[in-house]
Amino acid sequence: MSSDADREAKADHIRHLLETEGEAVETNTLGFNQGRYDSVAGLEDYDALKRTARAIKEDAIERLPELLEELRETVEANGGTVYLADDAADANRYIRDLAIEDEADRVVKSKSMTTEELEVNEALEGDGVDVVETDLGEWVLQVADEAPSHIVAPAIHKSEDEIARLFNAEFDPEEPLETAEELTMFAREQLGELIREADIGMTGANFVTADSGSIMLVTSEGNARKVAVVPDTHVAVAGVEKIVPSVEDLAPFIELIGRSGTGQDITSYISLLTPPVDSPVVDFDEPDVAFADRDDDREFHLVLIDNGRLEMREDDQLRETLYCIRCSACANTCGNFQSVGGHAFGGETYSGGIATGWEAGVHGYESAAEFNDLCTGCSRCVEACPVEIDIPWINTVVRDRLNRAGDDGQFEFLYDELVPDAEPGGLDLQKRLFGNYETLAKLGSATAPVSNWVAGLGPVRTLMERTVGVDSRRSLPAFQRETLQDWYDRRGPRRPASDADREVVLYPDTYTNYIDVERGKAAVRVLEALDVHVRLPDVPGSGRAPLSQGMIETADRKASRVYATLAEHLDAGRDVVVIEPSDLAMFRNEYEKLMPERSFERLRDGSYEILEYVYGLLENGADASELRSGNGGPDVAYHSHCQQRTLGLDVYTRAVFEDLEYDVLESEVECCGMAGSFGYKEQYFELSMDVGDRLAEQFTTPEASDRQIVASGTSCEDQLDDLLGRDAVHPVELLDPRSRQH
Amino acid sequence: MSVDTGSTTQRFEAALADLEVPVTSTDPSKFERTVERIAGEPAIGTSLPFPSVSLPDWVDDEPSPRDLESATTGITAASIGIADYGSVVLPATPSGAEQVSLFPDLHVPVLRESDLVADMPTAIERLGPQLREGHSAIVATGPSATADMGSLVKGAHGPKDVHVLLLEEAGEDDE
Ligand code: SF4
Numbered sequence: 001m002s003s004d005a006d007r008e009a010k011a012d013h014i015r016h017l018l019e020t021e022g023e024a025v026e027t028n029t030l031g032f033n034q035g036r037y038d039s040v041a042g043l044e045d046y047d048a049l050k051r052t053a054r055a056i057k058e059d060a061i062e063r064l065p066e067l068l069e070e071l072r073e074t075v076e077a078n079g080g081t082v083y084l085a086d087d088a089a090d091a092n093r094y095i096r097d098l099a100i101e102d103e104a105d106r107v108v109k110s111k112s113m114t115t116e117e118l119e120v121n122e123a124l125e126g127d128g129v130d131v132v133e134t135d136l137g138e139w140v141l142q143v144a145d146e147a148p149s150h151i152v153a154p155a156i157h158k159s160e161d162e163i164a165r166l167f168n169a170e171f172d173p174e175e176p177l178e179t180a181e182e183l184t185m186f187a188r189e190q191l192g193e194l195i196r197e198a199d200i201g202m203t204g205a206n207f208v209t210a211d212s213g214s215i216m217l218v219t220s221e222g223n224a225r226k227v228a229v230v231p232d233t234h235v236a237v238a239g240v241e242k243i244v245p246s247v248e249d250l251a252p253f254i255e256l257i258g259r260s261g262t263g264q265d266i267t268s269y270i271s272l273l274t275p276p277v278d279s280p281v282v283d284f285d286e287p288d289v290a291f292a293d294r295d296d297d298r299e300f301h302l303v304l305i306d307n308g309r310l311e312m313r314e315d316d317q318l319r320e321t322l323y324c325i326r327c328s329a330c331a332n333t334c335g336n337f338q339s340v341g342g343h344a345f346g347g348e349t350y351s352g353g354i355a356t357g358w359e360a361g362v363h364g365y366e367s368a369a370e371f372n373d374l375c376t377g378c379s380r381c382v383e384a385c386p387v388e389i390d391i392p393w394i395n396t397v398v399r400d401r402l403n404r405a406g407d408d409g410q411f412e413f414l415y416d417e418l419v420p421d422a423e424p425g426g427l428d429l430q431k432r433l434f435g436n437y438e439t440l441a442k443l444g445s446a447t448a449p450v451s452n453w454v455a456g457l458g459p460v461r462t463l464m465e466r467t468v469g470v471d472s473r474r475s476l477p478a479f480q481r482e483t484l485q486d487w488y489d490r491r492g493p494r495r496p497a498s499d500a501d502r503e504v505v506l507y508p509d510t511y512t513n514y515i516d517v518e519r520g521k522a523a524v525r526v527l528e529a530l531d532v533h534v535r536l537p538d539v540p541g542s543g544r545a546p547l548s549q550g551m552i553e554t555a556d557r558k559a560s561r562v563y564a565t566l567a568e569h570l571d572a573g574r575d576v577v578v579i580e581p582s583d584l585a586m587f588r589n590e591y592e593k594l595m596p597e598r599s600f601e602r603l604r605d606g607s608y609e610i611l612e613y614v615y616g617l618l619e620n621g622a623d624a625s626e627l628r629s630g631n632g633g634p635d636v637a638y639h640s641h642c643q644q645r646t647l648g649l650d651v652y653t654r655a656v657f658e659d660l661e662y663d664v665l666e667s668e669v670e671c672c673g674m675a676g677s678f679g680y681k682e683q684y685f686e687l688s689m690d691v692g693d694r695l696a697e698q699f700t701t702p703e704a705s706d707r708q709i710v711a712s713g714t715s716c717e718d719q720l721d722d723l724l725g726r727d728a729v730h731p732v733e734l735l736d737p738r739s740r741q742h
Numbered sequence: 743m744s745v746d747t748g749s750t751t752q753r754f755e756a757a758l759a760d761l762e763v764p765v766t767s768t769d770p771s772k773f774e775r776t777v778e779r780i781a782g783e784p785a786i787g788t789s790l791p792f793p794s795v796s797l798p799d800w801v802d803d804e805p806s807p808r809d810l811e812s813a814t815t816g817i818t819a820a821s822i823g824i825a826d827y828g829s830v831v832l833p834a835t836p837s838g839a840e841q842v843s844l845f846p847d848l849h850v851p852v853l854r855e856s857d858l859v860a861d862m863p864t865a866i867e868r869l870g871p872q873l874r875e876g877h878s879a880i881v882a883t884g885p886s887a888t889a890d891m892g893s894l895v896k897g898a899h900g901p902k903d904v905h906v907l908l909l910e911e912a913g914e915d916d917e
Binding site: 097134135136140153159160161163178181184187191211220221222225226251252254266268271274275277278279283288290291715 | 805827838841862868869873878882887895898
C-alpha cells in the first residue's frame with residue numbers, strides 16, 4: 001500500500017525529472033511522434049501492413065519451439081553456434097567464457113536493450129574486459145554513467161549543451177567542443193580507434209530469421225556495421241521472441257519500424273547479415289594485407305535469451321508483449337512519457353507503455369510496479385503500435401495482479417462498507433477510492449450540497465491528501481443534488497415514442513448523472529430536437545473507474561450488470577447513446593475481454609457516441625436547423641478525447657461542427673493529462689499539469705484565447721477548467737437549442 | 743508502398759532527391775569519366791560484377807585496412823535499388839565491399855538501372871534465396887546519420903555523403 005511518504009517521494013522524483021530532463025525529452029518525443037504521423041501517411045495501406053506484421057508475430061510466437069530448432073540447425077549449418085540461455089546469469093556466464101577463450105581485452109557493442117536487460121557489460125567488466133558502447137547515444141550514457149531513458153534513442157534526455165559539458169570535462173579536448181557536429185566527429189574518431197583494436201563485436205538483433213539464420217539490425221549510424229565486421233568474432237544477443245520464420249517476413253517490419261519509432265520512412269542501414277559473414281576481418285595488425293588476399297575464419301555466436309519469455313508465452317495476458325518489436329511508438333505518443341521520459345516511466349531496463357509487460361515478464365512484478373501507474377489507459381498508443389498490441393490492457397492486467405499481491409490493508413474495516421468492490425483487502429486505498437467512484441458519487445449527490453461543503457473544507461482536503469492522496473491543489477467536482485435521472489423523471493420525455501423517428505437509451509454515466517448534469521440535459525434536448533424519443537433508465541457504471549485502477553473483477557461485474565440492463569433495450573431496437581467517451585470505449589473495446597463475444601458484439605454495434613449519433617441523424621435527414629449553429633454561437637477551441645480518437649470517433653464531432661458552421665480550432669496534443677483520476681493523485685498532480693500545459697499553450701494563443709473551450713471528456717473538461725480558469729463545455733452543450741453558452 | 747506514379751526510375755530519383763542524395767545517370771561509354779567527376783582521391787573500390795564496365799585504374803580495387811583509413815571515396819556495386827525508398831542493396835563480398843562502402847567519407851554505389859525494383863517486398867523477395875545461401879547485404883538509404891548529439895548530423899560512423907551512379911546499359915535505350 002502506498003503511504004503518504006511514498007507518494008511524496010514519488011512526486012519529488014517526478015518533479016526533479018520534469019525540471020532536469022523534461023525539456024529535452026519533450027522536444028525529442030514530440031518530434032518522433034509527429035514524424036510518425038507524417039511518415040505513415042505516405043503508406044498506401046498502413047492498416048494492412050500492421051495487420052500483416054501482427055499476423056507474422058502471432059504465428060512466430062505460436063510456433064516458437066519449432067522455429068528455435070530450425071534456427072539452431074541453420075545457424076550451425078552456416079558455421080555459427082547457438083546458445084539458448086535460461087536467464088541473465090546463464091547468458092552472462094556463456095558470454096564471459098567466450099571472452100576468456102578468445103583472450104579478449106575489448107568488446108565493442110552496438111545498441112542492444114537485451115544486453116542492458118542482462119547487464120552483460122558489468123559482467124564482462126568484472127573480468128577486466130573493456131566494454132565499449134559504440135552507438136553515440138549509448139556512449140554518452142556510458143561516459144556519464146547513466147541509464148537509457150528511451151528504448152530507441154537512449155540519451156534523449158540530454159541536450160547538446162549537456163553533452164558538450166560532459167565531453168569537455170571528461171576528455172579535455174584542445175578546443176572545447178560545442179556543436180552537435182563537433183561532438184559527433186569527436187565521438188566518431190574516439191570510437192573508431194576503440195573499434196580498431198577490438199577483439200569481439202557484440203550486437204543485438206531486431207529480427208532473426210529461422211530459414212536462413214540471418215539477423216536484421218536497424219541502425220542509422222553505421223556502428224553496428226563496423227562492430228559486426230571489424231573483429232573476427234561476432235556475438236549477437238537476442239530475445240527468443242525475435243525469431244520470425246523467413247527472410248520474406250522481414251519486409252513489413254522494415255517498412256514499419258523506422259516510421260513507428262523515430263518517424264523516418266527507413267533508417268540509413270538495415271543490415272541483413274547471415275553470419276559468419278563473407279566480409280573479411282579488418283585486422284590493423286596486418287594493415288597492408290589486401291582484403292582480397294585474406295582467408296579468415298570468422299566466429300559467430302548467437303545467444304538467445306529466455307529470461308522469462310517462454311513463461312510469458314504461456315501467459316494468455318502477457319503473451320502479446322512478445323509481439324513487440326521495440327519501436328518506441330508507445331513511448332513517443334504517450335502524454336506522460338513526453339513529459340518525464342523513461343527515467344520515471346520505466347523499470348529496470350525497459351521504458352514506455354509496453355515496458356510494464358516486459359518488466360513483469362523478465363524482471364518481475366516489483367520492477368513493473370515502479371511505474372505501471374503512469375499508464376493512464378488513454379489508449380493513444382494502441383493505434384501507433386505497428387503490431388497492434390493492446391498496451392493499456394497489459395498495464396491493467398499487471399496492475400490487477402499487483403493489487404492482488406498487496407499487503408493486508410489497515411483501513412479495510414472502514415472502507416469495505418463504503419466501497420463494494422470485488423477486490424482483495426490489501427488493495428491500495430487510493431486505488432480503491434477512485435475505483436469505487438460510482439458509490440462515492442451516489443453518496444455525495446444524496447447529501448449535496450453538504451457533501452461538497454465538507455469535501456471543500458481545508459482540514460478535510462488535508463486529510464484526504466494524507467490518507468488517500470487526493471491532491472489538495474485540485475478542485476473537486478461538485479455533486480449535484482438533483483441527478484440527471486431525477487430531472488428527467490420529473491420532466492418526462494418531450495418527444496413521445498409514438499411520433500418519434502427513433503428511440504434512444506441515453507446512458508447516464510456516473511459523471512453526467514451526478515456532477516455535470518447540464519451536459520446530460522443538453523444531450524436530451526438535442527436528441528429530442530432531432531425527433532428522438534429518449535429513455536433514461538437506471539444503468540450501472542460501466543466499470544471504467546475500477547478498471548483504470550486495475551480492479552478487473554469489479555469491472556467485470558459491472559459489465560455484466562450493464563449488459564443485463566441494456567440487453568432488453570437492444571432487443572427492442574433502441575440505440576444506446578453515450579456521452580462520456582471513456583465509457584463508450586468500455587462498450588466498444590474493453591468489454592470484449594469481460595463478456596461473451598456475442599454479448600460484446602451486440603452492445604458494441606448498438607452503442608454510439610453522442611456526436612456520432614447526431615451526425616448519423618443529420619445524415620439521415622434530421623433537421624439541422626433545430627440545433628444551434630455557429631452563426632450566433634461562439635467560436636470554438638476543441639479538444640477531442642484520447643479514447644474517442646483511438647476509436648476514430650473524433651471525425652463526427654468535427655463533421656457536425658462543420659455542418660453547423662462553427663469556427664473551430666482543434667488541439668494537437670495526444671491527451672489532456674488528467675486521464676480520469678490520474679491528475680487528482682497527489683503523486684502525479686505536477687506531471688498531470690505538465691502534460692496539460694502543452695494543451696494550455698495551444699489554447700492561450702491570441703488566436704484561441706477568446707474562444708469557447710469545448711472538450712468531449714469529463715476529465716478533459718476538469719483539466720481545462722483548472723489549467724485555463726475558463727469553463728469548458730461538451731460539444732452537445734453548444735448544439736443545445738436552449739444553450740446558454742456564448 | 744507509396745501512391746506516387748511515374749516510372750520506377752523517376753520514383754527512385756525522386757526518393758533520393760527527398761533524401762538530398764545526388765544521383766547521376768551514365769552509360770558504359772561515359773562511365774569512367776563520370777566516376778572521375780564524382781569521386782575524390784584517394785579512392786578505393788571492389789570490382790564491379792557488371793560485364794559492361796569496370797573501375798578506372800586509379801581506383802584501388804584491392805584495398806587493405808590502411809587504404810580503408812586513408813581513402814576519401816569508396817566505390818562498390820549495388821545489387822538492387824528500391825524506388826519507394828531510394829535505397830540501394832549492398833551485398834557483402836570477401837573482397838571487402840562492406841568495408842569499402844562504410845569507412846570513406848563518400849560512398850558511390852553503382853547500380854544498374856535494370857536492377858531497380860518498385861518496392862520493399864520485391865527487394866526482400868529477391869534477397870531471400872541469397873540470404874538462405876549464406877550471403878549478407880545492407881539495405882542502405884542515404885548517408886550515415888545520428889541525432890544523438892542534440893541535432894541531426896551526417897556521417898556518424900559511416901559515410902557523410904552518398905552519390906548514386908545509375909548505369910544505363912546498352913539495349914535499355916531501345917525499349
Ligand atoms: S508495444 Fe508496440 S508501439 Fe510499443 S515499442 Fe512495442 S511494438 Fe512499438
